[in-house]
Amino acid sequence: MGKIYVVGIGPGCEEMMTLHAKNTIEACDVIVGYRTYIELIRKLYPGKEFIESGMRSEIDRCRTCLELAKEGRTVALICSGDAGVYAMASPMMETALDDGFSDVETVPGVTAAQSGSALLGAVIANDYCTISLSDLLTPWDVIEKRLRCAAEGDYCIAIYNPSSHNRAGYLKRACSILLEILPGDRPCGYVRNIGRDDTSVKVCTLSELCEEQTDMFTTVFVGNSATYIKCGRLITPRGYDIK
């Protein structure tokens, strides 16, 4: 029997992979993943066998990995960012264990909450939540409840999947909910295309964030009550007296 590794490759560039992720993929017989992520790493592994698929075929992708592993092959199922956060470790493990196959290992990676925060300054520095605005798998009323709880708990918030072609306006809806609890001048920011050639970073207020145009390659950040902007950086103090 083979083995399946679910590997987080980080934001997308080679240098943001861990050595473990890089070596694990190198040691596998075949690399499986969403087309866009395969393109990010293809040049690092010349001569390897790649199997790519499109969006919304996540469970088919897991079944492909399982079949390959049962044929005795070692398989790397790649994910951008971490392998667990809104990624493939969970569906892959469910699919494999459901079929009695347990040789699945997760290789973690740097997730967008951390890499985006680093580009903005130090916004995710204290207790934080991540929330995805995609309602394909989570009902919108659950998302709404989580947004309210995050605001009431004074968490820093990282918002994944703030909008997409079919979900234009979701970020505005989320901001409206947050604005019922948080002030309009709450420091926020967002990062587009983290770790890729055309990364862009913007710092703004929560009121301004309502009107911003984002896409599925954007990660959005909302500060907690102590977060401030200085020299263009978004900083959440940890509580030290720095004087």
Add this chain to the structure above:
Amino acid sequence: MGKIYVVGIGPGCEEMMTLHAKNTIEACDVIVGYRTYIELIRKLYPGKEFIESGMRSEIDRCRTCLELAKEGRTVALICSGDAGVYAMASPMMETALDDGFSDVETVPGVTAAQSGSALLGAVIANDYCTISLSDLLTPWDVIEKRLRCAAEGDYCIAIYNPSSHNRAGYLKRACSILLEILPGDRPCGYVRNIGRDDTSVKVCTLSELCEEQTDMFTTVFVGNSATYIKCGRLITPRGYDIK
């Protein structure tokens, strides 16, 4: 003028560092950090200058980095896990900007929420919170409020700093608060010494977690309402129909 890099080295072993973290430290003139973290990487950088300090001297450590940078040196301030999450990016940026020095860059790393979840299976797979139980910098009533909001929002929860010599019993207090909202059979787990030689992993229920002994090198995980245990793995479904 020099430059300061705040670098997350991941859980502690070389292979869980990103290439960017490893190369950034290599390119710096001097490496500054908490004694325990310096020991984790010292052998990777033979001949380098190291400046180590003890716990609770975080702001002194930042000032040391700032002085070195103002003397024209490039400095790596290292953190375990990520450079931002309960780490040094925020106090370093505050200290530097307060003094008019802005050449501070953050190099993110794999945080314990992701590396611990990978060892337990796939518990951090959907919306999640991280909460530190250390009340050195955050008042306990804020921590308590955040625990309640996390439970009410049906978040997966990663608990950092569950206890220490001076905070024995804090995890039990936190579990008692969660148990006001969550059922006693809620799947949980914890990981000790992630990425080091003597890593240990345990899966249990929330009621059992109340009685567990943990320390400051332990990260604790509480599942959401969909999390289940199968073949010893802690899995939070993302909502896919895997049949």
